[in-house]
Amino acid sequence: GILLMTLVVVLFMLIGLKAGHANSNVMSYWFQGEWWYNTILMFPLGMLYAYKENEVNSILRKAYIPLTILSLAALVVSDKVHRDLIGRSIYWTEWDTTNDIPDKLLGLSTETIFEIVFLLIVLLILSKLKIGNPILKALGKISLEIILTNYLVIHLLNFVYGKYGILIYIPAVLAGTILLAAVIYAIKNIVLERKTNFFDGKPQ
Numbered sequence: 001g002i003l004l005m006t007l008v009v010v011l012f013m014l015i016g017l018k019a020g021h022a023n024s025n026v027m028s029y030w031f032q033g034e035w036w037y038n039t040i041l042m043f044p045l046g047m048l049y050a051y052k053e054n055e056v057n058s059i060l061r062k063a064y065i066p067l068t069i070l071s072l073a074a075l076v077v078s079d080k081v082h083r084d085l086i087g088r089s090i091y092w093t094e095w096d097t098t099n100d101i102p103d104k105l106l107g108l109s110t111e112t113i114f115e116i117v118f119l120l121i122v123l124l125i126l127s128k129l130k131i132g133n134p135i136l137k138a139l140g141k142i143s144l145e146i147i148l149t150n151y152l153v154i155h156l157l158n159f160v161y162g163k164y165g166i167l168i169y170i171p172a173v174l175a176g177t178i179l180l181a182a183v184i185y186a187i188k189n190i191v192l193e194r195k196t197n198f199f200d201g202k203p204q
Contacts, residue, residue: 001047002022002044002051004047005043005044005047007194009041010105012031012037013037013041015033015199016024016033016034016037017101017104018101019032021033021092025157034091034107034108036143037108038107038111038112040116041112041115042115042116042119045116045119049123056123057123059190060123061125064127067124068121068124069122071117071120071121071124072121075117075118075121078114078117079165079183080165081164082097082114086107089103090103090106090107090114091103091104126162142178142184144185145181145185148181148184149181150177151176152180154173157169157172160172160173
């Protein structure tokens, strides 16, 4: 199953690489544009992690400190490299050169490294959180609001990415989404359900 899905994903990526971009610059054409395939490789990697979850988590726990240090360093370096490539429009060179496929593969490889490192950091953080943690409990209460507001916050804070980079942008989006979701949740409880206790929803 994992092997078959990986082959399907690779085929999808190859189609996207070959398709290039639509002349209108609008993200409305099937497979045309790196946004169709630049994160899809995480899907089979996620399946592989689920298959070997216990073994991977054991390694993460045993080598937590060195892996955390190396991952943070790799995140900074891969972010810098990929931002430089994006600044050179590495995915869009098909309109200026015949070297577009190697350029796209270069952009895709650096982006994939960043994504893997970022997910590794997430796993390292989660390995230190316990189920039933009050923070996770609170986030569970506002999970619907988080889903509904995340896309809005991503766009509202897009200027942060351009000015400060992804290392500031991601925490800003996470914090902004959680804050906005919590406010909406509180208003919903007060106005619609007349409840004010954020954590357990018990009426005052």
